[in-house]
Amino acid sequence: xxxxxxQHRQALRSALRRMGVxxxxxxxxxLSLPAGGYALLESLRSxxxxxxxxxxxxxxxxxxxxxxEADALGAKLRGDARxxxxxxxxxxxxxxxxxxxxxxxxxxxxxxxxxxxxxxxIVSKEVSLxxxxxxxxxxxxVASVQADAAWARRLAALAGLARVGLWLLAxxxxxxxxxxxxxxxxxxxxxxxxxxxxxxxxxxxxGFIRRPFYYLGLLQxxxxxxxxxxxAWAALAALNVEVRALAESYGSSFRFGFLRPRDAAxxxxxxxxxxxxxxxxxxxxxxxxxxxx
Amino acid sequence: MLSFSSVAKRYPGxxxxxxxxxxxxxxxELAFLTxxxxxxxxxxxxxxxxxxxxxxxxxxxxxxxxxxxxxxAIPYLRRNIGLVFQDQKLLYDRSVYDNVMLPLAFSxxxxxxxxxxxxxxxxxxxxxxxxxxxxxxxxxxxxxxxAIARAVVNRPSLLVADEPxxxxxxxxxxxxxxxxxxFHQVGVTVLIATHDQALVSRFGKKILHLEAGKIx
Numbered sequence: 451x452x453x454x455x456x457q458h459r460q461a462l463r464s465a466l467r468r469m470g471v472x473x474x475x476x477x478x479x480x481l482s483l484p485a486g487g488y489a490l491l492e493s494l495r496s497x498x499x500x501x502x503x504x505x506x507x508x509x510x511x512x513x514x515x516x517x518x519e520a521d522a523l524g525a526k527l528r529g530d531a532r533x534x535x536x537x538x539x540x541x542x543x544x545x546x547x548x549x550x551x552x553x554x555x556x557x558x559x560x561x562x563x564x565x566x567x568x569x570x571x572i573v574s575k576e577v578s579l580x581x582x583x584x585x586x587x588x589x590x591x592v593a594s595v596q597a598d599a600a601w602a603r604r605l606a607a608l609a610g611l612a613r614v615g616l617w618l619l620a621x622x623x624x625x626x627x628x629x630x631x632x633x634x635x636x637x638x639x640x641x642x643x644x645x646x647x648x649x650x651x652x653x654x655x656x657g658f659i660r661r662p663f664y665y666l667g668l669l670q671x672x673x674x675x676x677x678x679x680x681x682a683w684a685a686l687a688a689l690n691v692e693v694r695a696l697a698e699s700y701g702s703s704f705r706f707g708f709l710r711p712r713d714a715a716x717x718x719x720x721x722x723x724x725x726x727x728x729x730x731x732x733x734x735x736x737x738x739x740x741x742x743x
Numbered sequence: 744m745l746s747f748s749s750v751a752k753r754y755p756g757x758x759x760x761x762x763x764x765x766x767x768x769x770x771x772e773l774a775f776l777t778x779x780x781x782x783x784x785x786x787x788x789x790x791x792x793x794x795x796x797x798x799x800x801x802x803x804x805x806x807x808x809x810x811x812x813x814x815x816a817i818p819y820l821r822r823n824i825g826l827v828f829q830d831q832k833l834l835y836d837r838s839v840y841d842n843v844m845l846p847l848a849f850s851x852x853x854x855x856x857x858x859x860x861x862x863x864x865x866x867x868x869x870x871x872x873x874x875x876x877x878x879x880x881x882x883x884x885x886x887x888x889x890a891i892a893r894a895v896v897n898r899p900s901l902l903v904a905d906e907p908x909x910x911x912x913x914x915x916x917x918x919x920x921x922x923x924x925x926f927h928q929v930g931v932t933v934l935i936a937t938h939d940q941a942l943v944s945r946f947g948k949k950i951l952h953l954e955a956g957k958i959x
Contacts (some may be wrong), residue, residue: 651792651826653818654848654849656818742794
């Protein structure tokens with residue numbers, strides 16, 4: 451056991467000696483794109499999550515409508531089989547909700563009275579909202595119907611597209627990481643050709659010879675991951691300087707958040723594992739060629 | 744200790760390097776393998792640490808049939824054989840001391856014990872004062888002695904040398920041979936290949952003479 455530990459320490463030292471800062475930097479720059487992109491998307495997602503993507507219809511009553519009229523309409527709506535969920539939003543509650551949105555309290559305060567009507571929020575059982583919306587619009591007491599969840603769906607689709615794009619980018623750059631490590635290890639094997647040949651002649655096992663190269667791939671990948679996080683962090687911090695100014699002009703405190711610790715650890719871990727994979731591919735391909743003659 | 748029975752070696756392309764070679768060395772025996780260049784000496788020596796595999800017959804080292812060894816078992820065979828090459832195969836990017844330490848990296852000694860063994864091996868070949876030197880700073884004879892120190896640092900029971908005195912002046916060559924004899928005297932089995940017939944006859948030891956792939 452102690453021998454095993456000592457040999458691993460030795461391999462680690464040898465790998466650290468041979469690790470190229472430049473290679474780690476290349477990997478880091480490449481990986482900072484998907485890592486930073488992911489952080490951006492996650493920040494936007496937390497905003498978008500507050501928006502609903504369900505097939506929703508909102509019925510607005512006339513601002514002057516009495517509560518009794520609203521109750522009568524509610525009873526009628528409850529009888530409609532096409533309606534799944536129904537929620538009554540009294541005008542007082544709507545005002546409270548609006549007041550909780552950043553930047554608006556000042557505006558509402560300036561108005562002096564509640565400009566909002568009572569409303570029903572309906573979740574349709576049907577996919578096509580147009581027919582239902584048209585029917586509901588004819589009901590007495592309904593002032594206007596809003597049925598366009600389309601923009602929300604478009605936003606969701608866009609976010610989904612960006613997500614797929616990021617994953618593709620990450621996969622592509624991950625493959626690049628494997629290739630970079632493959633090549634680093636290949637060059638390292640070539641420069642250590644004599645040492646490897648002699649080691650084989652004097653009884654080094656394959657495992658002993660391979661170990662430093664595995665460590666090299668692992669460490670180089672993980673170092674690239676750490677550098678990527680650093681670049682992404684710096685880029686987000688720079689963006690946030692601008693975002694803060696913009697958000698404050700809207701009375702919002704929105705900032706792009708950095709990756710959660712779990713995600714950040716994942717970036718480093720994955721980069722390390724991909725580096726290891728590249729090293730393994732390279733070692734199994736190139737080390738067999740070196741046999742003592 | 745070491746025995747060849749009816750060993751033949753044909754290289755791809757049909758060249759027949761060894762034909763029906765049989766001999767045996769007792770534990771602790773010292774023998775010379777002689778013959779002109781191209782007679783098959785190097786091929787014969789390469790069969791012992793499984794650098795090459797025999798085409799026919801069997802090579803037995805320490806009771807193990809080398810020709811039938813699995814790839815994974817070869818490193819453990821080699822750790823018990825000290826190999827000295829004509830071109831030394833030293834690593835020129837590190838010191839004399841580190842060259843000798845190389846085989847100790849994977850044999851499992853404590854660092855303290857490894858250092859002690861390395862110094863003992865260098866002492867035996869008369870290089871104890873040159874530990875910090877680079878191999879390029881050594882003379883041809885000293886480089887060959889360094890190669891011997893590296894070969895014996897793991898205390899192998901069998902020492903195999905291919906033309907260890909080639910390219911050396913008579914005095915250096917004699918000193919190299921004295922070192923081998925010293926190891927033989929402490930019980931190590933030694934096989935030395937050389938084309939220098941005159942040099943070996945004065946020892947009065949077993950001589951295996953190869954000619955065109957056959958032992959005469």
